[in-house]
Amino acid sequence: MTIQTVLIANRGEIAVRVARACAEAGIRSVAVYADQDVDAMHVRAADAAVALDGTTAADTYLDIPSLLAAARASGADAVHPGYGFLSESAAFARAVEEAGLTWIGPTPESIEQLGDKVSARRIAIAAGAPLAPGIDRPLEGADEAVAFAREHGLPVVIKAAFGGGGRGMRIARTLEEVPDAFDAASREAVGAFGRGECFVERYLEHPRHVEAQVLGDGRGTVVVVGDRDCSLQRRSQKLVEEAPAPGLTPEQRTRIHEAAHDICAAVDYRGAGTVEFLLASDGTIAFLEVNTRLQVEHPVTELVTGTDLVREQLRIAAGLGISFAETPEPVGHAIELRVNAEDPGRGFLPSPGRIERLRVPGGPGVRWDAGVEAGDRVEAAFDSLAAKLIVHAPDRDAALVRLRRAIGELEVDGVATVASFALAVLDEPAFSTDGFAVSTQWIEAELMPRLEPQLRPAPAPQDALRRVAIEVDGRRVVLGLPDALLAAAAGAGGADGGSGAPASAARDESVLEAPVPGTLVRWLVDDGATVAEGDAVAVLDAMKMETTVVAHRAGTLARSVEEGATTAIGDALGRIA
Incomplete structure (x- = not known):
């Protein structure tokens, strides 16, 4: 079977990564985009692009009918889901196959069996894997x-x-x-x-997070490609990953590899997947879950094994199988830093906005996988991941030196990033090769209290997109145009971009401001309640994470926003008098 055109049902960094792999494989790629992504990097990287007509994840990248319509309109014969969004949706995989398209991933049945953590536990028990x-x-x-x-x-x-x-x-x-x-x-x-x-x-307190990368051909062959450590996390989401996992005994590595193999072999796994484990300080290993997709951290495995995991996905989906039969011997050491638009000094608060300037690291052993370039936006409606900085060196100590040098070369203006956090990590004895002692709670328990807030950039205005129907050669065509362009055409905006507007009024100290753009999902206190400074009062869903809003002063809360409302940075959620 030959794959000719792949619809990439995703956005950002992973969509760019897949488009590049398709280009090297001689396969045409098609991007999809929400309104605010109309000129995003992943759209520019693909051979063609189709609009999904919406601004939220639910209306676009999570909308199966819209994605299938985009596949039909573009002539795609295969779909790559990337990671996140619908990548682990058995319903989407089944809908793709029922539409006569090739699903570049596990079978819907495997996703149901392993993607459901309850079912995956049962399979792990049957395979003899260690469990909590x-x-x-x-x-x-x-x-x-x-x-x-x-x-x-x-x-x-x-x-x-x-x-x-x-x-x-x-x-x-x-x-x-x-x-x-x-x-x-x-x-x-x-x-x-x-x-x-x-x-x-x-829950195992202070465990390490260790995982095994697997590939399966869907016909009974499963190969463990290697292992990774992903213990540096905040809010249970990874920030730094490395391969191979440091400090494992030969017995621990063998146990993890064998359990990962047996769990995936039990379902005739097809494509790329990851089996995750917790490793307690006493050496106890406990199966965590299976991610039935490509992982964000896949580049570290690629660099130490010389494997292109996305190309392997394409091969397997085309029926060509895996290009190797045994676990590759790792060469050197690789470390990945997720360059998230977040401020570590403010509890990793998301920092969406426009990237005004970007200097990308380079040199020997440095890889930069990005979903943005200078001038692009990190969108509030989606993930905070802007790019990934990956280094490879002959050993872990050399990789740490290289990572420090590469971070020093990185410059980002317009949004806060986690670069300062990474430099602080590199100075920590707990992250050194000889004293490696980090855990999944180490950042929040040990490091976060010592991080300084960054200068907070002013939030960039949201570029709204308005669709206008026009006629071209007797045919109706719909154009998506930025509001600013339409306003300028109508004479509604001045040449100075509105700089002649009156100065804003003095700041009202009673206002409880939204710290991030997002959706108010829950009030934690009643209207009219008395609160103390620092009390948790509301929860916002921002950039696919829940952010707790705390009272900035003591007093009586008067709520002004209903649950479910969408807010921008600085919007008044209420007042504390």
């Missing part, structure tokens, strides 16, 4: 999670059965926290994945 205690079915409610915690002890973790990437996951260390953790995990899972089923298991 847990309930092997969706919870019926918060009370059931409380009962589990009473029986098996604390802490516990509530996880979305169909989640991933740390979303839809909450840790509870007291019985009183369990109901709220269940509600928050369910709510976040619905927003990110469209399904809110959750399960519970014992």
